[in-house]
Amino acid sequence: MSIVGKVALITGGGQGIGRGIALRLANDGADIAIVDVNDEKAAAVADEVRALGRKATTFKADVTKREEVYAAIDHVEQELGGFDIMVNNAGVASIQSIAEVTPEQVEKTFKVNVQGVLWGIQAAAAKFKALGHKGKIINASSIAGHEGFALLGVYSATKFAVRALTQAAAKEFASDGITVNAYCPGVVGTDMWIEIDRRMADITGAKVGESYEKFVGGIALGRAQTPEDVAAFVSYLAGPDSDYMTGQAPLIDGGLVYR
Ligand SMILES: NC(=O)C1=CN([C@@H]2O[C@H](COP(=O)(O)OP(=O)(O)OC[C@H]3O[C@@H](n4cnc5c(N)ncnc54)[C@H](O)[C@@H]3O)[C@@H](O)[C@H]2O)C=CC1
Ligand SMILES: CC(=O)C(C)=O
Numbered sequence: 001m002s003i004v005g006k007v008a009l010i011t012g013g014g015q016g017i018g019r020g021i022a023l024r025l026a027n028d029g030a031d032i033a034i035v036d037v038n039d040e041k042a043a044a045v046a047d048e049v050r051a052l053g054r055k056a057t058t059f060k061a062d063v064t065k066r067e068e069v070y071a072a073i074d075h076v077e078q079e080l081g082g083f084d085i086m087v088n089n090a091g092v093a094s095i096q097s098i099a100e101v102t103p104e105q106v107e108k109t110f111k112v113n114v115q116g117v118l119w120g121i122q123a124a125a126a127k128f129k130a131l132g133h134k135g136k137i138i139n140a141s142s143i144a145g146h147e148g149f150a151l152l153g154v155y156s157a158t159k160f161a162v163r164a165l166t167q168a169a170a171k172e173f174a175s176d177g178i179t180v181n182a183y184c185p186g187v188v189g190t191d192m193w194i195e196i197d198r199r200m201a202d203i204t205g206a207k208v209g210e211s212y213e214k215f216v217g218g219i220a221l222g223r224a225q226t227p228e229d230v231a232a233f234v235s236y237l238a239g240p241d242s243d244y245m246t247g248q249a250p251l252i253d254g255g256l257v258y259r
Pocket of ligand 2: 093142143144149152185186187188192193196
């Protein structure tokens with residue numbers, strides 16, 4: 001059972017977890033589209049995919065803009081000759097106390113993390129239906145989608161919302177043969193966590209690196225997560241072994257949050 005020859009689109013695939021997912025799905029045999037606001041980084045990942053012997057394309061799009069998400073999927077279908085797997089991975093962190101958070105921060109975080117995922121689900125489901133075949137939609141939630149963390153309250157709210165969208169979409173699209181699931185990573189040492197740690201240091205007076213180490217210290221498996229750890233689970237969600245699973249958002253966090 002495999003995804004050889006399938007076409008996967010990864011939003012926010014220009015770096016971090018998205019890059020890890022792109023390379024893993026390419027290694028699994030899929031052709032890959034990288035959709036990101038950062039075109040240069042997307043192009044570099046596309047080159048890595050081609051070096052693995054798979055086709056790749058890129059499309060510059062901001063996931064908060066509905067029309068750009070639809071255009072990205074049209075482009076991918078034309079360039080790669082199909083469209084089977086949608087990974088709504090793009091996201092931004094927001095690090096601020098509830099006492100201090102501003103309307104602008106709330107709006108930006110919800111726009112990218114919630115609306116971005118919503119447009120990705122909507123556009124992908126429409127395309128799968130137009131193509132007349134089944135599809136897989138996979139969304140980025142987080143441990144913060146299962147537990148609210150201090151200074152990550154707004155971010156946590158967006159990641160809870162991703163789980164809600166995942167459940168609702170799973171129910172709405174089940175009869176079309178479309179499954180919708182999410183992945184909930186823990187602490188992955190990407191640029192996002194560098195920013196979280198730096199902002200937590202600014203706000204709390206902790207040393208740079210301290211907040212990250214504190215979070216990692218709570219992980220039962222004793223180490224931070226890698227993008228490859230996350231990608232291994234996304235590979236399962238993208239493939240036929242998960243065909244009987246929908247509406248779920250499992251924690252893949254090394255044993256940090258228990259639900
Ligand atoms: N790093 C971590 O520890 C965790 C991350 N996550 C989630 O995993 C996903 C990926 O995280 P990381 O790789 O760590 O983040 P990152 O910050 O390293 O990379 C995010 C990527 O998304 C792109 N992006 C941001 N806004 C965009 C937009 N509006 N439209 C298109 N692309 C956009 C960026 O250009 C970048 O390439 C996010 O949804 C994040 O919330 C979840 C749990 C833990
Ligand atoms: C970035 C993220 O989702 C956490 C809570 O580590």
